[in-house]
Amino acid sequence: MSTASPEHPTWWKEATVYQIYPRSFKDSNGDGLGDIPGIIEKLDYLSTLGINVIWLSPHFDSPNVDNGYDIRDYRKVLKEFGSMADFDQLLSEMKQREMRLVIDLVVNHSSDEHEWFEQSRQSKDNPYRDFYIWRDGNSDGGPPNNYASFFSGSAWSKDDRTGQYYLHYFADKQPDLNWENPSVREEVYSLMKFWLDKGVAGFRMDVIPLISKQPDMPELTPEQLHAPEYAYANGPHLHDYLQEMNREVLSKYDVMTVGEAFGITYAETPALVGRDRNELNMIFHFDLVRLDRDGWRKTEWTLPELKEINRNIYEADYGEGGWGTTFLTNHDNPRAVSHFGNDSAEWRELSAKALATMMFTLKGTPYVYQGDELGMTNFPLERIDDYQDIEVKRAWQEEVVSGQVSAEEFLESYAQTSRDNARTPMQWSAESQAGFTTADTPWFAVNPNYRDINAENQQDNPLSVYHFYRQLIALRRATPALIYGDYHDLAPQDPNVYSYTRALGDQHYMVAINFTEEEQEAALPSDASVVGVSLSNYPDEQSPQQDAQVIQLQPWQAVVVTISA
Ligand code: TEU
Ligand code: CA
Numbered sequence: 001m002s003t004a005s006p007e008h009p010t011w012w013k014e015a016t017v018y019q020i021y022p023r024s025f026k027d028s029n030g031d032g033l034g035d036i037p038g039i040i041e042k043l044d045y046l047s048t049l050g051i052n053v054i055w056l057s058p059h060f061d062s063p064n065v066d067n068g069y070d071i072r073d074y075r076k077v078l079k080e081f082g083s084m085a086d087f088d089q090l091l092s093e094m095k096q097r098e099m100r101l102v103i104d105l106v107v108n109h110s111s112d113e114h115e116w117f118e119q120s121r122q123s124k125d126n127p128y129r130d131f132y133i134w135r136d137g138n139s140d141g142g143p144p145n146n147y148a149s150f151f152s153g154s155a156w157s158k159d160d161r162t163g164q165y166y167l168h169y170f171a172d173k174q175p176d177l178n179w180e181n182p183s184v185r186e187e188v189y190s191l192m193k194f195w196l197d198k199g200v201a202g203f204r205m206d207v208i209p210l211i212s213k214q215p216d217m218p219e220l221t222p223e224q225l226h227a228p229e230y231a232y233a234n235g236p237h238l239h240d241y242l243q244e245m246n247r248e249v250l251s252k253y254d255v256m257t258v259g260e261a262f263g264i265t266y267a268e269t270p271a272l273v274g275r276d277r278n279e280l281n282m283i284f285h286f287d288l289v290r291l292d293r294d295g296w297r298k299t300e301w302t303l304p305e306l307k308e309i310n311r312n313i314y315e316a317d318y319g320e321g322g323w324g325t326t327f328l329t330n331h332d333n334p335r336a337v338s339h340f341g342n343d344s345a346e347w348r349e350l351s352a353k354a355l356a357t358m359m360f361t362l363k364g365t366p367y368v369y370q371g372d373e374l375g376m377t378n379f380p381l382e383r384i385d386d387y388q389d390i391e392v393k394r395a396w397q398e399e400v401v402s403g404q405v406s407a408e409e410f411l412e413s414y415a416q417t418s419r420d421n422a423r424t425p426m427q428w429s430a431e432s433q434a435g436f437t438t439a440d441t442p443w444f445a446v447n448p449n450y451r452d453i454n455a456e457n458q459q460d461n462p463l464s465v466y467h468f469y470r471q472l473i474a475l476r477r478a479t480p481a482l483i484y485g486d487y488h489d490l491a492p493q494d495p496n497v498y499s500y501t502r503a504l505g506d507q508h509y510m511v512a513i514n515f516t517e518e519e520q521e522a523a524l525p526s527d528a529s530v531v532g533v534s535l536s537n538y539p540d541e542q543s544p545q546q547d548a549q550v551i552q553l554q555p556w557q558a559v560v561v562t563i564s565a
Contacts, residue, residue, distance in 0.1 A: 004505030006484030050473030100201035233263025275321030
C-alpha cells in the first residue's frame with residue numbers, strides 16, 4: 001500500500017500534547033500543592049502514555065488570585081512550585097525522554113504586584129505609566145466606559161494615588177498591559193527569549209486576541225456586553241504585533257505556538273494561522289467546548305451542532321494552509337466525560353473511550369488535559385463554599401447576592417460548567433488523597449471517586465481508559481492518514497452517530513462513534529466495505545466484520561476501521 005506524502009509535515013502536527021495544571025498534578029513535598037519535582041516524578045508515566053509535548057500552565061511567581069494567570073515576575077518560578085534549578089532539571093529530564101516543553105505566555109495582563117505596575121501606579125509621569133492603560137473617569141466620576149470584566153463588574157478600577165482608572169479585562173489584580181507601547185513589546189520579546197534560550201519549545205498564548213485594544217474603546221452595546229470577548233478581541237494591531245513577535249523572536253527558534261483564540265470568529269481565523277501569515281501555528285477555538293453555554297448558563301447540545309462546528313473550524317483553520325487543534329477540555333472547562341459523555345458508573349469508561357476516539361482521529365494536534373486519560377469526572381460541587389475559582393465567586397456576588405438569580409439556578413448551572421471541575425487533584429492511586437499529596441488537606445479537595453478512578457489501577461488493567469488512550473496515541477502516530485488525511489463527514493445530520501473518513505493517498509480510514517446508550521448503525525461510503533479493524537472500545541467479537549457495508553454499533557461503541565476506497 002502506498003501513501004501519498006503529506007504537505008509540510010512538522011513535529012508539532014504529529015505530536016500529542018498533554019496539559020499540566022501544576023498545582024493539581026503531583027505534590028512532592030507534602031504542602032498540598034503540586035510542584036515541579038512532582039512533574040519530574042511522573043514523566044515516565046507520561047512518556048509511557050505516548051506524550052511527547054507538555055503544555056505547562058503558568059509556573060511563574062504570582063500572588064495567585066487566578067491560579068498563576070496573574071504573573072508577578074515573568075523570570076521567576078513560583079516558589080511553591082520549586083526553584084529555577086528544578087525547572088532546568090525538568091527540561092533536561094524531558095529532553096532525555098525526547099519530550100518538549102511548551103509554557104504559558106500570559107501577556108495580555110500581568111499581576112498588579114508586578115514591578116511594572118507598582119511603578120506605573122505611582123504617578124502620571126512615572127516611566128512605567130504607559131505600560132498599562134489609564135484613563136480619567138467619566139463626567140460623573142464613574143468608570144471611563146461600560147467595559148465589563150470577565151470576572152464580573154466593571155473592567156476599570158480607580159487607583160487613588162492618581163485618581164485615574166486602569167483597565168483589567170479579568171480581575172482587578174490583573175491589569176491589562178498596553179501593547180501600543182513599544183517598550184512593553186520589547187519586554188515581552190525579551191522574556192520569551194529568556195525561556196526559549198533555556199530550551200522551551202514554544203508557547204500557549206493566553207487570550208492573545210485581546211492584546212490589541214479597540215481605538216478609543218467605544219461603549220459596548222447590550223449585545224456586545226453579552227459576549228464582550230468578540231468586542232475586545234482582534235483590535236487593529238493584533239496582526240502587526242504577532243508578526244513582529246514572529247520576526248523578533250519565534251522565527252529564530254524551532255518552536256510551536258498555540259493561541260487561545262478567545263473572541264475570534266471563523267472569518268478572522270485564517271489571518272492568524274494561515275501558512276504565509278507568520279503569526280501562530282494553531283489556535284484553540286472555543287465553539288465546541290462552549291456549544292451548550294449561554295453566558296454562564298448551561299444549555300443543551302446536539303451532535304449535528306458539534307459536527308457543524310468541526311466543519312466550520314476545519315474550513316477556517318486549514319483553508320489557507322494552516323493547522324488546528326483538537327481538545328475536549330482544559331483547566332477552564334468541565335471534564336470531557338461529564339460534559340460530552342455519560343459519567344455514570346455504567347457508561348463512564350465506554351463513553352470516555354468513545355470521546356477519546358473522536359479526539360485522536362479528528363483533524364488537528366490533540367491536547368489531552370491531565371486526568372482525562374483516566375476518564376476523571378466532574379467534582380460534586382454543591383455549595384458555593386465548595387468552589388475555589390475567582391470567576392464563580394465574583395459571579396455569585398453579582399448574580400445571587402444581588403438578588404438577580406436564585407442560588408439554586410446558579411449552582412445547578414455552575415456545577416456542570418465550572419472551571420473547578422477540572423482543577424481537582426490528579427487521582428494517582430487509591431491511597432489517601434488519591435496519592436496526590438501526603439498533606440491532610442490538599443489545596444482543592446480530591447474527587448471522592450478516586451478509589452475507583454485512579455492511575456495505578458488503570459495502569460494495571462489493559463482494558464482501562466488509560467490503556468485505550470495509549471493505543472489511540474500510538475495508532476495516530478503511526479498513521480499519516482489520521483494526522484494529515486482529508487476529513488469527510490459521512491452523516492452530518494445523524495443525531496446519534498458521528499461517522500467520518502480520513503484519507504491520504506490510498507489509505508482510507510473510517511471512524512464511527514455511537515453517542516447514545518442504544519444500539520445504532522453507521523453506513524459506509526457507497527461501494528466501500530470494511531477491510532480491517534484498527535481499534536474498538538468493545539471486545540473483538542463485537543467489532544465490525546470484514547466486508548461489512550454497515551457498521552453495527554453497541555451503546556457508546558467507537559471503532560476505527562480501514563475501508564476499501
Ligand atoms: O482564559 C480565558 C478564557 O477563555 C475564559 O475561559 C475565562 O477563563 C473565563 O471563563 C471567561 O468567562 C484564560 C485562562 O485560560 C484562564 O485560566 C484565565 O483565568 C484567563 O485567561 C485570564 O488569564
Ligand atoms: Ca508541593
